[in-house]
Amino acid sequence: MTAPPGEALERLQHRAAAAGGRWLDETEPGCWRTVTITTPEGYRAAYWQELFPSDEETLALFAAGPDRLEAALAGLGEAGLDLARAPGTWSIREQVLHVVDLELAALHKLKFALAGPERGRVYNGNGFSQDAWAAGMRYAARPVRAEAALFRLLREHVLCVCEHTPGALARSVIASGREETAGRLMKMMAGHANVHIRRIGEIRKQHAVD
Structure with a gap:
């Protein structure tokens, strides 16, 4: 065995x-x-x-993201946002902007899954280089206040759709030859954001920023 x-x-x-x-x-x-x-x-x-949480657990994970991000950023000024683990690695500011851009990119596929109950719909999307986006959209120099607010609104929007759509998390699309349910997409989005939120906490601890 x-x-x-x-x-x-x-x-x-x-x-x-x-x-x-x-x-x-x-x-x-x-x-x-x-x-x-x-x-x-x-x-x-x-x-x-x-891991495969229940629908209720997935919704809770997804809903908790904005509070976790705001708590991770609490009390940081502009200088604090520019702290990083080491030279050449992403700063707190860049972590935040990456999280929101990934959320926006993944949301397009998620909305296609949520929009129709039929299985077998094919989603064609483009991949992207996170480093190219970070450089091209000047993550290192931009403020984060609007992005943190947008992150909360995006999550609330998706949760509202799920609340008013029967069987929302079981709806799906075919992407890259495999079925992707809305629930799995939401779980992976939640996990991705949490990884970067945890890194922000590690950076703050490393630099003794309470």
């Missing part, structure tokens, strides 16, 4: 610790589990497992 993923990972964690390896768990609750193991020799192994 194969051990459940959680049990197998726990055993692997103990083995890695015994061998002097490093274990990094960057799990996003309700969205995915991500674990990276670095051996004493410098080799790295990564494990990723998608």
Whole structure:
């Protein structure tokens, strides 16, 4: 019998610790589990497992995003927004603008899923380079107040649509050859934003900005 993923990972964690390896768990609750193991020799192994919350849990994750972002930014002035983990990495300001742009890009696909109950609708969208967008739209120099407000309004808009649309989270489109439900899209959007919100918190802690 194969051990459940959680049990197998726990055993692997103990083995890695015994061998002097490093274990990094960057799990996003309700969205995915991500674990990276670095051996004493410098080799790295990564494990990723998608999690499948209920519709109610997905809606709660999605709804919590604006409060989490605003809390992460509370009390920061312009100088604070320009703090980063290290030179050449994104600042808090750039993290925020990226989150909102990704939200806008993903929203287009999500709205196609929510707009019709029929399965099999094909969605054709364009990918984008996050670094090219950051440079082209001057993330490093722009204010974030309007974007943080827009993030809240976008989330409220989607939640309102879901509230008034029967079976909203089960509606879907076909994208890149696979079915994508509205619920899964919302979960991944929530997880993506939470990753960057957590990074903002890490930057504040690193620079002792309470």
